[in-house]
Amino acid sequence: MRPLVLVGFVGAALPSLAQLQPPGSVIFVEEPDVVRKRQVRDKIAGSPLVRELIEWEFHLAGKADEFYNAHRGLEPAAIVPLVEYATPFAARLAERYGLPGSGYGAAQILRDKALLRQVAGAAGIANPESATAHGPDDVLAFMTRHPGPVVLKPANRQAAVGTQVLHHPAEVERAWAECTEQDEGIFVPDRPMELRMLVERCVEGPEFSVEMLVQDGGALFANVTGKRLFPGPRPVELAHVVPADIPSGLAARLVGETGRVIRAAGFRDGIVHCEWIVEDGVPFLVECAGRFAGDGIIELIQRAYPVELNRAYFAVMRGEAPTVPLPARAEGGAAVWFLSIEAGVVDRVQGVEEAAGAPGVFACDVSVAAGDTFGGLRSSWDRVGDVMVTAGDPAEALRLAEAAAALIRIDTVSPARMAVAAQ
Missing domain, CATH: 3.30.470.20 (ATP-grasp fold, B domain)
Incomplete structure (x- = not known):
């Protein structure tokens, strides 16, 4: 049986894959650091679907060709990227095995926002004015040339990590420090990742x-x-x-x-x-x-x-x-509504069962519990839950999702209040 090779571990993919793939037909490829930090081997233990987990540093250049030469007899049926950072590796690996894929050149363009601006702009597609930024001075110079709000963002990250809207030059120094200090925790390898920043008209x-x-x-x-x-x-x-x-x-x-x-x-x-x-x-x-x-x-x-x-x-x-x-x-319509909370220590979580039973809801999840510390909303990784609904049309779906999310209450206590209470 020719296996399906999935690059990047996403545990939530397993239930849907079980409806599409026979037992023992899935191979995951994941970074060794991520396997360890996310305890991937424990999560796939006992899964009848997973044939193998191959630890491979797929973020690095040349690793797809190295993988191909080390596993020439693998004969995969398909190569599929499940996470953003896996797309160039998966595209190149598909080329080496002679399988469908985005194409390595296309994957590189889509992974790099600066390259995408360059290529799409040449094709006549509307893009915001944009420039590479190597430091705060470049951001200030761009704001002088383009009055009004700007967006400071990485060219090569995911999930809105390191992205911020700036309205005044006085915000630049602080924003640069905040946007270039990035930690995706368990989802990326421990080794440093190259960072390139862009500043764009908002x-x-x-x-x-x-x-x-x-x-x-x-x-x-x-x-x-x-x-x-x-x-x-x-x-x-x-x-x-x-x-x-x-x-x-x-x-x-x-x-x-x-x-x-x-x-x-x-x-x-x-x-x-x-x-x-x-x-x-x-x-x-x-x-x-x-x-x-x-x-x-x-x-x-x-x-x-x-x-x-x-x-x-x-x-x-x-x-x-x-x-x-x-x-x-x-x-019909379907919608998801995400949850965020004030920074601090979670005191209590209420209303989850009520939200799960609200009209139209088919999924409801809260990822924090009493005692957890929340540092604030900086990227998509920081959202603390979601509610998903279906309805007869999009407007009703969005209304029901918002209403169900409002049933959930997550109280936090700020560190300052905790310090006072402890005295």
């Missing part, structure tokens, strides 16, 4: 993403997701709704612009998650990932249309034509 308007299934460079399926952000300087997503509740003309334009991005990058086979901000009617490209969307968006899509998108995707990655229907329009 495009203002409603935000969307397009999830597009692609085979031989052409779109097989596309969805537009609407999003909301938490208030404040960190652009972390608060909610997603599928499909976006927008006019059909705007949805078609966002899908069309995403098609232009994949053609500009030379993306061949797989799925993309392409983010946009619409300012004065013009879609501006934020970034585009050559992998499954996170934040439960794929689950929302599968329920709202409905569509077996996972099954179709794995068929594409095996070089097959999908046999499941790929509808052009959704039949």
Whole structure:
């Protein structure tokens, strides 16, 4: 049996894969440090699905070719990246085994926001004004040339890590220190990772993403997701709704612009998650990932249309034509609403059972408990829970998700109050 090779461990993928793959058919490839820190071997122990876990430093250059030469007899059926940092390795490995994939060149472009700006801009796709920043002086110089708010962000990170909106030059020194001090903890290797920073004009308007299934460079399926952000300087997503509740003309334009991005990058086979901000009617490209969307968006899509998108995707990655229907329009709506709390020590968590039983809710999760310390909302990793719902239409789904999330109360005590109480 030819195995399915998954690059990057995502435990939540196992239940859905069990419906698609026979026992003993899955091989995970993960960084040794991450395997240790996330206790991956314990998590897959006893799984009938997993054939093997291969520890490999896939973040490093040349490691896909090294892997191929060390495992020439593996004969995988497909190579699939499950995390952002795995996309170049998976693309190159697919090339070496002669399998479908995004293409190594496309994966490199999509992984680097500066390269994507360069390539997409040359193709005539609207991008915000942007520049490489090596320090606070570069940010200040950019703000002088482009008055108004700017976004300081890494060119090569994920989950909004190290991203912040700045409105005044006086914020630059502090923001630079905060944005360049990044710790993704258990999700990345212990060794240092190269960091390149960008400063961009802050495009203002409603935000969307397009999830597009692609085979031989052409779109097989596309969805537009609407999003909301938490208030404040960190652009972390608060909610997603599928499909976006927008006019059909705007949805078609966002899908069309995403098609232009994949053609500009030379993306061949797989799925993309392409983010946009619409300012004065013009879609501006934020970034585009050559992998499954996170934040439960794929689950929302599968329920709202409905569509077996996972099954179709794995068929594409095996070089097959999908046999499941790929509808052009959704039949209902689905939404996810995320939770955050004040910084401090969690005192108590209430209302989770009530939220789980609220109308439309099919998933409810809270990841903190009494006694946990919360340092504040800096990236997507810092959200403390979510509620997911389905409904007859997108607007109702978003309303139900917000209402269910409001039933959950997580009280925290600030360190200063704790110190006073201890005296």
